[in-house]
Amino acid sequence: MRWSIALCLASLAAIGCGGEKSGAGSGVAETIGVAPCDEYIAKMNACLGKMTASEKTAMESGYKDTRAAWKLAAEKGGAEKDQLKPACEAALTSMPPTCK
Numbered sequence: 126m127r128w129s130i131a132l133c134l135a136s137l138a139a140i141g142c143g144g145e146k147s148g149a150g151s152g153v154a155e156t157i158g159v160a161p162c163d164e165y166i167a168k169m170n171a172c173l174g175k176m177t178a179s180e181k182t183a184m185e186s187g188y189k190d191t192r193a194a195w196k197l198a199a200e201k202g203g204a205e206k207d208q209l210k211p212a213c214e215a216a217l218t219s220m221p222p223t224c225k
Contacts, residue, residue: 157195157199159213161213161217162195164213165213165220168217168224169220172224175223195209195212
């Protein structure tokens, strides 16, 4: 359970600001059903769209890993899903101003 928060925060530290739209360019933003996480994903998707190709390449992998970890925790439910809200709120707070 604590590993989820640690993984999320470690991934955020590694990626800074990046994102991806679900469906590889489909234009449909992915949601996981936890409001702060969904807000973070939407903002990161928008931020990614403003990046140069090299910046985007540098950010994508870590962002995908973070999003996948959050989605898995949300699917598991219970305490793991409950821990997502504060983790995603922290992620929103630590976003660079250019991504907010």
